[in-house]
Amino acid sequence: MNKIGKPNLEVFSETLLKEARKNKNIIVVTSDSRGSGKLVPFGKELPNQIIEVGIAEQNLVGVSSGLAAGGKIVFGVSPASFLTARALEQIKNDVAYSDLNVSLIGISAGISYGQLGSTHHSIHDFATLRAINNMTIVAPADNFEAAEVIKQAISYNHPLYIRYGKKPMMDIHPPSTKFKIGKSIVVKKGEDLTIVATGETLQRAYLASEILKKSNIHCSIISMHTIKPFDKETFIEFSQNSKAILTVEEHSIFGGLGECCASLIAQNNINVKLKILGIPDEYMINGSQADVLDHYDMSPEKIAEISKDLLNK
Amino acid sequence: MNEKNLKKKSLEYRKTILEIIFQSGAGHTGGSLSCIDILNVLYNSVMDISPKNFPNLDRDHFIQSKGHSVEALFTVLCDCGFYSKKDLNTLNQFNSHFIGHPTKKVPGIEHNTGALGHGLSVAVGLAICKKIDQKNNKVFSLLGDGELSEGSVWEACTTASKYNLDNLIIIVDRNDLQITGKTEDVNPIEPIDKKFKSFGFETISTNGNNISDLLYVFQHVPVKENKPTVIIAKTTKGSGVSFIENQINWHHKVPSKDEYESAISELNEKLNSYE
Numbered sequence: 001m002n003k004i005g006k007p008n009l010e011v012f013s014e015t016l017l018k019e020a021r022k023n024k025n026i027i028v029v030t031s032d033s034r035g036s037g038k039l040v041p042f043g044k045e046l047p048n049q050i051i052e053v054g055i056a057e058q059n060l061v062g063v064s065s066g067l068a069a070g071g072k073i074v075f076g077v078s079p080a081s082f083l084t085a086r087a088l089e090q091i092k093n094d095v096a097y098s099d100l101n102v103s104l105i106g107i108s109a110g111i112s113y114g115q116l117g118s119t120h121h122s123i124h125d126f127a128t129l130r131a132i133n134n135m136t137i138v139a140p141a142d143n144f145e146a147a148e149v150i151k152q153a154i155s156y157n158h159p160l161y162i163r164y165g166k167k168p169m170m171d172i173h174p175p176s177t178k179f180k181i182g183k184s185i186v187v188k189k190g191e192d193l194t195i196v197a198t199g200e201t202l203q204r205a206y207l208a209s210e211i212l213k214k215s216n217i218h219c220s221i222i223s224m225h226t227i228k229p230f231d232k233e234t235f236i237e238f239s240q241n242s243k244a245i246l247t248v249e250e251h252s253i254f255g256g257l258g259e260c261c262a263s264l265i266a267q268n269n270i271n272v273k274l275k276i277l278g279i280p281d282e283y284m285i286n287g288s289q290a291d292v293l294d295h296y297d298m299s300p301e302k303i304a305e306i307s308k309d310l311l312n313k
Numbered sequence: 314m315n316e317k318n319l320k321k322k323s324l325e326y327r328k329t330i331l332e333i334i335f336q337s338g339a340g341h342t343g344g345s346l347s348c349i350d351i352l353n354v355l356y357n358s359v360m361d362i363s364p365k366n367f368p369n370l371d372r373d374h375f376i377q378s379k380g381h382s383v384e385a386l387f388t389v390l391c392d393c394g395f396y397s398k399k400d401l402n403t404l405n406q407f408n409s410h411f412i413g414h415p416t417k418k419v420p421g422i423e424h425n426t427g428a429l430g431h432g433l434s435v436a437v438g439l440a441i442c443k444k445i446d447q448k449n450n451k452v453f454s455l456l457g458d459g460e461l462s463e464g465s466v467w468e469a470c471t472t473a474s475k476y477n478l479d480n481l482i483i484i485v486d487r488n489d490l491q492i493t494g495k496t497e498d499v500n501p502i503e504p505i506d507k508k509f510k511s512f513g514f515e516t517i518s519t520n521g522n523n524i525s526d527l528l529y530v531f532q533h534v535p536v537k538e539n540k541p542t543v544i545i546a547k548t549t550k551g552s553g554v555s556f557i558e559n560q561i562n563w564h565h566k567v568p569s570k571d572e573y574e575s576a577i578s579e580l581n582e583k584l585n586s587y588e
Contacts, residue, residue: 027445048445051441051476053468053471053472054468054471054472056465056468056471056472058430058434058464058465058468059434059437059465059468059469059471059472061434062431062433062434062435062437062438062465062469063434063435063437063438063441063469063472064438065424065434065435065438066434066435066436066437066438066439066440066441066442067438067439067441067442068438069374069423069424069435069438069439069442070370070374070438070439070442070443070446071370071442071446072442072445089428089431090431090434090465093425093426093427093428093431094424094425094431094434094435097416097425098417098424098425099417
């Protein structure tokens with residue numbers, strides 16, 4: 001059984017603090033989000049490397065851009081829902097179009113805010129940001145990915161959006177795993193179907209594969225941590241060699257991981273069954289992140305059951 | 314540069330603005346003519362920005378938040394030697410970087426603007442950066458008066474004040490008009506000075522189409538230590554060409570051949586008076 005690690009958000013802030021101690025050019029910008037971004041220790045230790053703009057997400061993105069234009073390595077940290085909706089035009093123009101070295105950190109992403117409801121959920125961020133030229137989108141799955149992406153963000157030199165949840169995550173990858181933004185990680189290989197997951201749904205896909213193994217069904221599991229640029233090569237290879245593809249994401253079924261996979265399957269004339277799991281287009285049910293994901297067919301058990309259906313087993 | 318030469322330059326710049334808009338068939342005539350004297354004084358007498366030092370960050374910075382008046386900015390940057398007139402003449406042509414709003418693909422442009430209400434936050438970020446790095450450079454940002462309806466402008470003001478950005482100088486191109494009509498009819502923004510003051514700014518009003526007034530004002534900024542400054546530059550939309558001045562329809566109207574020739578001859582007459 002894999003060990004349960006820390007919340008990815010905590011790993012983010014610890015990693016950033018370690019890096020910022022070594023590199024005074026790293027500046028964090030917050031919008032009254034120091035606490036929710038787990039950046040209180042950062043603020044205490046490195047007060048000259050944190051800028052607070054108050055509850056003003058548009059300003060947060062603009063100020064981050066200005067700091068980057070002045071040569072800083074900037075991490076703009078704000079709840080994913082507000083950052084990627086209210087400040088979308090600033091992301092589009094001031095960060096992406098202007099090609100600045102800003103990493104936008106969407107905290108408490110997806111449905112991490114649980115019972116706080118739809119105002120606080122970001123199930124649109126992949127879709128909106130995918131349609132913005134020059135944006136890179138990353139959703140780390142476990143603590144390893146959560147830390148590695150920050151280390152790489154520092155020298156990425158281009159616009160980056162990284163979304164983090166706040167519940168403890170299961171360790172999936174051994175520390176020897178190679179992480180590169182834009183290159184997916186093959187967690188395991190199996191000849192029956194391929195489950196592609198991103199962010200915090202990876203652990204659910206992984207647990208589903210353990211259930212399926214008991215029925216002698218062998219899955220490949222791909223951690224598609226980078227939504228854009230998409231690792232087409234790996235995905236196409238696996239979809240050509242699998243009996244079915246199942247995608248799992250903590251996002252609307254529109255415009256995210258699943259539709260990206262569907263587009264690649266269709267445009268490459270690949271004959272493979274596909275099922276997309278995500279949040280459907282409806283007034284969302286209320287509950288904790290775990291309960292809501294379970295409700296929308298993303299419990300490990302349900303993922304296993306749907307996998308069997310896809311394989312007619 | 315002396316005042317007389319700056320005044321002549323302003324007339325020459327107006328001719329170029331009209332020429333490139335006329336030749337390319339598009340442009341924001343009214344706003345470019347209202348802010349051209351401000352840009353002239355900034356680039357030729359105030360700011361430490363040149364093609365030579367531009368790649369280096371130890372210099373002043375200019376963010377034109379009212380990006381649509383780009384023909385004025387392109388004209389001044391061309392004269393300052395950032396690119397040739399031949400390059401500028403590609404304005405609005407297919408595959409040219411000289412388009413209807415500033416982009417960093419054009420030498421001398423600091424930041425991509427065009428959507429209103431963005432530039433000031435970026436300028437604030439740059440000004441904070443200068444403070445962190447303990448550099449004495451200033452950051453200037455030109456805003457339109459209609460643009461002040463954007464809420465993000467005021468978000469940026471709170472941060473400018475919080476961080477005591479006396480290295481930030483905002484210039485409001487107060488020409489009283491926006492695309493629909495008078496700013497005070499569309500969505501009143503007065504009292505502009507009191508609004509900025511209440512956000513922690515020092516304010517100065519001046520005639521933004523008067524070179525000597527502009528020179529005087531820019532010599533006196535920042536007004537107070539630890540305070541950001543806003544210069545409310547009273548201008549005339551379409552300034553310098555009698556039949557374009559204060560006409561709402563000239564917001565982005567392109568002159569006809571007759572209008573173009575008439576405008577050039579009016580400007581030439583003024584230029585001749587300096588000879």
